[in-house]
Amino acid sequence: MTKTTNLANKVEKQLPAELVNFMWVAGRVAASQGQSLYLVGGVVRDLLLGKPNFDLDLVVEGNAIELARKLAEIKPGEITTHPLFNTAKLKWNNWSVDFATARSETYAKPGALPTVTPSSIKADLFRRDFTINAMAIYLNPRRYGKLIDLYEGRKDLEQKLIRILHKKSFTDDATRIWRGLRYEQRLDFQLEETTLKLLKQDLTMLDTISGDRIRYELECVFQEPEPEKVLHRAEELGVLSKLHPSLKGNSWLEDKFKAARKQTSPNLPPFGLYMALWTYHLSTEESEQLISYLRLPKTVAQALRDSSAIKAKLEILTYPELSHSNIYRLLHGFSPSAIIANSLTTTSPIAHQHLETFLHELHYVKPALNGNDLIRLGIAPGPQIKEILERLYEARLNGKVTSKQDEEELVKGWVDNKE
Ligand code: ATP
Numbered sequence: 001m002t003k004t005t006n007l008a009n010k011v012e013k014q015l016p017a018e019l020v021n022f023m024w025v026a027g028r029v030a031a032s033q034g035q036s037l038y039l040v041g042g043v044v045r046d047l048l049l050g051k052p053n054f055d056l057d058l059v060v061e062g063n064a065i066e067l068a069r070k071l072a073e074i075k076p077g078e079i080t081t082h083p084l085f086n087t088a089k090l091k092w093n094n095w096s097v098d099f100a101t102a103r104s105e106t107y108a109k110p111g112a113l114p115t116v117t118p119s120s121i122k123a124d125l126f127r128r129d130f131t132i133n134a135m136a137i138y139l140n141p142r143r144y145g146k147l148i149d150l151y152e153g154r155k156d157l158e159q160k161l162i163r164i165l166h167k168k169s170f171t172d173d174a175t176r177i178w179r180g181l182r183y184e185q186r187l188d189f190q191l192e193e194t195t196l197k198l199l200k201q202d203l204t205m206l207d208t209i210s211g212d213r214i215r216y217e218l219e220c221v222f223q224e225p226e227p228e229k230v231l232h233r234a235e236e237l238g239v240l241s242k243l244h245p246s247l248k249g250n251s252w253l254e255d256k257f258k259a260a261r262k263q264t265s266p267n268l269p270p271f272g273l274y275m276a277l278w279t280y281h282l283s284t285e286e287s288e289q290l291i292s293y294l295r296l297p298k299t300v301a302q303a304l305r306d307s308s309a310i311k312a313k314l315e316i317l318t319y320p321e322l323s324h325s326n327i328y329r330l331l332h333g334f335s336p337s338a339i340i341a342n343s344l345t346t347t348s349p350i351a352h353q354h355l356e357t358f359l360h361e362l363h364y365v366k367p368a369l370n371g372n373d374l375i376r377l378g379i380a381p382g383p384q385i386k387e388i389l390e391r392l393y394e395a396r397l398n399g400k401v402t403s404k405q406d407e408e409e410l411v412k413g414w415v416d417n418k419e
Helices: 008-014 017-032 042-049 064-074 121-126 153-158 175-187 193-201 203-208 211-221 227-236 239-243 251-264 271-278 284-294 298-317 324-331 336-345 349-360 371-376 383-397 404-418
Strands: 036-040 056-061 078-082 087-092 095-101 103-106 115-118 136-138
Touching (some): 008 017, 042 136, 103 121, 175 193, 175 203, 175 211, 175 227, 203 239, 211 227, 211 284, 251 271, 251 336, 271 298, 271 336, 298 349
Antiparallel strands (some): 036 056, 036 136, 078 087, 087 095
16 A cells, blocks of 8 residues: 555644644745745654644745745734744744745864755755654645655654664764654664664764753753653763763663652753752762853752752751751752752652751741831841841741741740840
């Protein structure tokens, strides 16, 4: 049986009606401007796999901005354009569609950003990372829904293979190494034999990639449902040690990542928490190397630094007799990700309990009275206000007072005792 190469039915069935309607109109408008319009990349791959994906990437043989502008006149929404790249984005309600002008790319040297020239859909598909991501669907009315599969992407999808399009692919752009591992693990596919051989051979090309671009790849890895699988494979293939020789992707990490997801569910753990767990066994110096190479954002860098600071306090946190105010003093001011990371990694049940108590209770404790209330109660403005507020904090933390009235009585008692 020959497989249908017209995917109009799949598009209709799997995508929301509003997007289907939009693409139909966009194809007609493109045709009226003498341009050709295609749906490309991940959404085509996921349509064939039957997986939900509503991130529409459209490629225009012609001028993407011109087409997007015309469509923005028909459909009320917000348009953003990037004339330098000849791309545009249209947003309306909850939808967002990207338009790009078909282009070919050449790489002056490995790892450099490509030189881009307007081109045909064929060249645009050839510049892509893997065959499964290099398919397109024609959207002009003449052959609406026709699958353009120049590099046997559909066959690779069926055989569950991740295959690069040409031998120089990883040399041109070694971020594709990380991308390949991500798709392999997400889809439960395999790197095709030659692709795997070249990936191993081109590992040194990772040195040509800036820390910023690797950080972006890691951010994408941590958006995956099970990033530990990608890190495990990265360790196995020697990709991790190119980033840092001390990084691991082992079963310890798998346990911690799973526990982190449980803790933050229904949200995914933030980047800082995943990073704090991943780098937990690194020395301070090694963590600093990663922070500066990857140029980690301030909050993420703080999570890593706080995590090692808390690690250094874990011994004290194993004392069962610590009062709430003791625990508060030890932990307050640290990033929540760093506290969660330590709570998930400590082998001491008592330290774990103290860290959890801080996270779920003490973190939120605040006296009901403020400085103005104290003045109203007859305390003269001055350094004693701060002192009393601190004592109130302590009383609140240790459960000696639980209401505003309790606090007022306590303060009055202190004042009376002084008089
Ligand atoms: P995801 O499901 O992870 O969102 P996607 O396929 O939509 O995957 P994007 O990162 O949004 O991936 O990129 C869109 C498309 O651009 C990809 O499908 C691929 O064809 C192409 N692409 C992205 N990055 C590269 C790269 N480094 N080299 C070549 N092609 C790339």
